[in-house]
Amino acid sequence: MTTPPTPEQIRLAPKALLHDHLDGGLRAATVLDLARETGYDRLPAQGPAELETWFHEAASSGSLERYLETFAHTVGVMQTVGALQRVASECAQDLAADGVVYAEVRFAPELHVEEGLALEQVVEAVLEGFRLGTQAAAAAGRSVRIGTLLTAMRHAARSSEIAELAVRYRDAGVVGFDIAGAEAGFPPTRHLDAFEYLRRENAHFTIHAGEAFGLPSIWEALQWCGADRLGHGVRIVDDLTVGVDGAPKLGRLAAYVRDTRVPLEMCPSSNVQTGAVASVAEHPIGLLRKLGFRVTVNTDNRLMSGTTLSREMALLVDAFGYGLEDLRWFTVNAMKSAFLPFDERLALIEDIIKPGYAALGAAPSAR
Numbered sequence: 454m455t456t457p458p459t460p461e462q463i464r465l466a467p468k469a470l471l472h473d474h475l476d477g478g479l480r481a482a483t484v485l486d487l488a489r490e491t492g493y494d495r496l497p498a499q500g501p502a503e504l505e506t507w508f509h510e511a512a513s514s515g516s517l518e519r520y521l522e523t524f525a526h527t528v529g530v531m532q533t534v535g536a537l538q539r540v541a542s543e544c545a546q547d548l549a550a551d552g553v554v555y556a557e558v559r560f561a562p563e564l565h566v567e568e569g570l571a572l573e574q575v576v577e578a579v580l581e582g583f584r585l586g587t588q589a590a591a592a593a594g595r596s597v598r599i600g601t602l603l604t605a606m607r608h609a610a611r612s613s614e615i616a617e618l619a620v621r622y623r624d625a626g627v628v629g630f631d632i633a634g635a636e637a638g639f640p641p642t643r644h645l646d647a648f649e650y651l652r653r654e655n656a657h658f659t660i661h662a663g664e665a666f667g668l669p670s671i672w673e674a675l676q677w678c679g680a681d682r683l684g685h686g687v688r689i690v691d692d693l694t695v696g697v698d699g700a701p702k703l704g705r706l707a708a709y710v711r712d713t714r715v716p717l718e719m720c721p722s723s724n725v726q727t728g729a730v731a732s733v734a735e736h737p738i739g740l741l742r743k744l745g746f747r748v749t750v751n752t753d754n755r756l757m758s759g760t761t762l763s764r765e766m767a768l769l770v771d772a773f774g775y776g777l778e779d780l781r782w783f784t785v786n787a788m789k790s791a792f793l794p795f796d797e798r799l800a801l802i803e804d805i806i807k808p809g810y811a812a813l814g815a816a817p818s819a820r
């Protein structure tokens with residue numbers, strides 16, 4: 454019988470995070486400070502606790518489109534070099550304090566040019582913020598490595614430009630590309646040029662797919678666009694049926710996803726808020742983990758969900774009875790799927806992750 458890890462053990466356990474939005478992870482107090490400094494006067498609440506509650510409630514309507522409307526207020530205060538640097542630096546420090554040892558954090562440069570910044574200035578400000586935050590975390594005794602993903606908005610038309618930006622900054626901390634935003638009505642094939650360019654450049658990308666729209670979106674992301682990973686991908690369960698023997702039977706797309714080890718960046722709390730799943734207890738992560746899909750656990754938007762990676766893992770421990778060994782499995786899956794060179798992924802797994810779980814008393818893995 455598995456002993457459930459305590460919240461403190463979960464926090465101390467080394468964790469890897471592949472899906473976290475910079476503009477969805479601000480501290481509420483920072484949103485308020487930046488609004489004052491930059492003259493942004495449209496915030497819906499004036500104290501940090503009220504603002505935190507507002508984000509959580511407004512993002513919990515059951516609709517992805519309404520969830521996305523809340524970003525107007527975070528993006529609204531992230532329009533200067535100073536604001537972008539501060540948010541990125543605090544992000545690195547908050548992740549490190551939560552025991553995250555490797556994170557890929559994404560944001561959409563095109564959303565941060567309202568006050569006249571150039572796309573390059575936006576990217577450089579965020580990279581500098583991550584550098585400063587990582588340095589501050591190290592000084593506090595916590596080591597975290599951050600890779601940046603550049604996101605293009607799927608309803609807009611700047612994906613090729615953003616893909617080129619990702620390639621231009623690939624040696625300066627940008628490790629990949631993504632598309633995000635409303636999914637229904639905006640299939641990933643609208644951005645085929647960007648994905649074809651990235652593949653020619655041997656670059657990595659993930660695509661938000663199978664969150665608010667189903668199998669066709671996942672199929673396009675993989676088989677037309679060539680995504681390395683899927684953001685969410687929860688709707689892959691639509692391709693599972695129950696066979697005559699009562700065992701789950703995989704359709705062709707689900708089999709492809711499992712058999713070619715496509716990483717699924719699953720975000721339990723966010724999926725409940727947008728209505729992609731009914732509750733954490735009913736999240737497909739339980740079934741997909743049993744069936745051996747390459748599942749990873751992520752935060753998506755820490756501010757909108759009032760969460761951390763430790764909390765997402767604790768919710769799964771409560772729902773599915775996971776032990777430290779399961780959390781290590783999710784973590785190793787994430788690290789294997791990171792957009793880092795193979796030798797660097799292996800070093801993090803062998804030198805940091807496995808010893809970290811062993812120190813907490815996790816049983817050695819069978820393989």
Ligand SMILES: O=c1[nH]cnc2c1ncn2[C@H]1C[C@H](O)[C@@H](CO)O1
Pocket residue numbers: 474475476477521524528559560561564604633634635661664723753754
């Ligand atoms: O879960 C999501 N699905 C689709 N789009 C999302 C999600 N979370 C955040 N975004 C959007 C809103 C942000 O402004 C943008 C870039 O981070 O990505």
Ligand SMILES: [Zn+2]
Pocket residue numbers: 472474633661684753
């Ligand atoms: Zn997301």
